[in-house]
Amino acid sequence: MDEFSFGKSNFDRILRKIGLKLSEKKELKVKVLIAVGLCWLPLVILSLIHGNFWTGSIEGSFITSAEAQTRFLISLPILILAEPLVGGRLIKTLVQFLDSGLIPKNQVEEFKSIVKKKTNFLQNPWTDIFLLVICYIQVGSILFFEAQYTSVAAWQFGESNGEAFLNIVGKWAVIVSRPITLFLIYRWILRVLVWGRILAGIAKLNLYLSPFHADKAGGLGFLAFxxxxxxxxxFAISVSIAGNMADLMLVDGMKLIEFRLILLGYLLFIAGFFTYPLFVFSKILLDFKEKCIFELYDGIQHVYNKVDLKTLHNRNPEGENAEDISYVASFADFNAVLENVMNMRLLPFQIRDLLPLMVLTLVPFLFVILIEIPVSEIISRLINTLF
Structure with missing residues (x-):
């Protein structure tokens, strides 16, 4: 499975073509430095030249833009650094299908073909071009909204004869900085969609599931990780969103409660989007569970028919009822097996498996809360609640 990758991109090929043969760690550092050097550093230099690096107030200053600083100094590096980390773990998860014997030997090549076909889609240059087009459309739409209805993008605009126009800082942000960051986010969204397509293809194979597996998911429980x-x-996406919320609160005076529906929708989207790939196994787990239950019922009924209560009362271990006694002894085993099958889940994950995802999704918003509610007040409320 070494030939497959969720992390490598066309940018990695460009680095190799220009002769940069670096170790994985050094290559990763170079990518981060290039990204920050393209997205953030020019904005600093241009804003210093233009005079809006610091204007004396939060509004209109580049350095006080929470969205810009969090997006380009926190979100951007994390989105890049996560590529080999997450990609490598997803490949290990796919290898587990083979190592655990879930894939029949006569379908191993089909399994590899599914993975190769889907991951190759990520490496296609046309895929990146399509994403870039979407990014520029979205950047333009967001900029129009911010310019018309908010003041958070004031550092990107100048004014002449009463008409607003993009200044040199804003032009770089719109043409280079914001599209690059958005492109990386869309690349991750695409990776999740491809991951879902791979699992959907695997779900169509004749998987060797086990009704007795301790994970109560037929042996697919490892997918929960x-x-x-x-x-x-x-976390990286939330940091970017939280930065934008902070700007709207600090510059435009919006209140935290005004974001409640947006935040709720965002959390539901995160929970649904990053778990949806595993829902493709619900049907095969349901069919497998029903099949096992009916087969076990047939077996148990056969045992029950061999023994009745009268026979049990008059049992003689050394006589003609010895066979009946052996059937009685198997009752407990059959019941334990049936109970295990009845408890099989229809999804290879549980709610608790979402905890790390949701915690890291929520952490950046804690800092937004501190803008409106001071730490001292939060501590005071906690003490009053507890005592």
């Missing part, structure tokens, strides 16, 4: 693998990505 894949949910937490995406936690760093969710």
């Amino acid at each position: 894949s949910i937490s693998y995406f936690s760093p990505v969710c």
